[in-house]
Amino acid sequence: MSxxxxxxxxxxxxxxxxxxxxxPLISPAELKQLLPATASVEQHVLRSRNTxxxxxxxxxxxxxxxxxxxxxxxxxxxxxxxxxxxAVADEVSDVLFVxxxxxxEKPRTTVGxxxxxxxxxxxxxxxxxxxxxKARQILCQINEAGLPAATEMLxxxxxxxxxxxxxLASIGARTxxxxxxxxxxxxxxxxxxxxxxxxxxxxxxxxxxxxxxxxHCFLGIDxxxxxxxxxxxxxxxxxxxxxxxxxGPNYNAESIAEASALLKAASLPPRLxxxxxxxxxxxxxxxxxxVWNDVIRQRAAGNADxxxxxxxxxxxxxxxxxxxxxxxxxxxxSITDGCxxxxxxxxxxxxxxxILQK
Numbered sequence: 360m361s362x363x364x365x366x367x368x369x370x371x372x373x374x375x376x377x378x379x380x381x382x383p384l385i386s387p388a389e390l391k392q393l394l395p396a397t398a399s400v401e402q403h404v405l406r407s408r409n410t411x412x413x414x415x416x417x418x419x420x421x422x423x424x425x426x427x428x429x430x431x432x433x434x435x436x437x438x439x440x441x442x443x444x445x446a447v448a449d450e451v452s453d454v455l456f457v458x459x460x461x462x463x464e465k466p467r468t469t470v471g472x473x474x475x476x477x478x479x480x481x482x483x484x485x486x487x488x489x490x491x492x493k494a495r496q497i498l499c500q501i502n503e504a505g506l507p508a509a510t511e512m513l514x515x516x517x518x519x520x521x522x523x524x525x526x527l528a529s530i531g532a533r534t535x536x537x538x539x540x541x542x543x544x545x546x547x548x549x550x551x552x553x554x555x556x557x558x559x560x561x562x563x564x565x566x567x568x569x570x571x572x573x574x575h576c577f578l579g580i581d582x583x584x585x586x587x588x589x590x591x592x593x594x595x596x597x598x599x600x601x602x603x604x605x606x607g608p609n610y611n612a613e614s615i616a617e618a619s620a621l622l623k624a625a626s627l628p629p630r631l632x633x634x635x636x637x638x639x640x641x642x643x644x645x646x647x648x649x650v651w652n653d654v655i656r657q658r659a660a661g662n663a664d665x666x667x668x669x670x671x672x673x674x675x676x677x678x679x680x681x682x683x684x685x686x687x688x689x690x691x692x693s694i695t696d697g698c699x700x701x702x703x704x705x706x707x708x709x710x711x712x713x714i715l716q717k
Contacts, residue, residue, distance in 0.1 A: 559604015603638025
């Protein structure tokens with residue numbers, strides 16, 4: 360009787376079959392030692408978070424304006440944009456609380472550039488250590504300039520590296536339904552917005568808000584980069600972000616009334632933010648001002664359920680393809696979604712102040 364001998368584990372591995380390699384990362388604690396938040400920055404972030412919470416809870420009647428690049432891909436551009444935005448933010452601060460979009464991670468439907476943290480050199484080398492360093496450096500300087508920062512939390516590990524510098528977080532349309540992201544949001548220290556699904560479902564985002572308000576336990580890392588069980592208290596400062604869906608926009612008065620009714624039915628505060636981009640602008644950046652003005656007029660007419668708006672804006676309007684030669688990119692132009700210009704954004708902010716003051 361013949362017998363067969365099983366191949367050794369080296370001939371038929373059972374683990375890491377499709378892993379090409381691993382690279383250790385700096386720990387969150389080590390990165391914060393290299394790029395610490397100053398005492399003034401810490402106070403700025405705390406004050407900004409408290410302001411957003413007051414607006415969400417109806418204690419501050421200003422409107423949150425979350426404006427900035429679809430994604431950050433150039434450090435100099437980010438600082439130049441921040442300086443220009445800060446000047447306008449000060450002008451309108453009696454009516455609008457301006458927060459800069461500082462988005463470092465990009466969800467992709469299939470493939471594409473995944474953002475500054477994942478690929479800071481824009482060349483598919485995925486130098487994530489450098490990306491985390493750049494992201495934290497940018498956030499430190501933007502906060503030092505006196506601007507609050509907003510970002511999308513896409514990877515559950517990233518917050519340990521940068522969350523102490525974030526005033527307002529969002530969970531995107533592709534990840535709002537993810538249990539991992541709902542659990543992560545329950546432990547974040549800042550208010551979190553949940554976008555409706557790409558299909559347009561509000562129920563998905565409302566369920567996410569309810570889930571994030573509850574305590575959770577899940578796997579994560581601590582400040583020293585060690586794998587651990589993360590236990591959260593729950594985050595009560597969640598809010599709905601309307602971004603439209605495959606069936607069309609959802610920023611009109613009827614859609615907002617429906618969203619408010621659904622929030623009330625779920626025993627959640629009827630406070631919402633309108634994203635003027637994505638499906639609400641039919642993916643045409645040039646239509647963002649149209650959406651913005653419509654929503655501002657609704658708020659001016661007395662709809663206090665609208666507490667904020669989002670705009671994708673860069674130094675110059677439009678978008679360009681990343682291509683294979685980053686050195687040839689046009690300065691000031693987005694390499695992801697199309698954006699309106701900073702000049703156009705400044706005018707929209709000033710116009711909104713004038714309308715809301717009436």
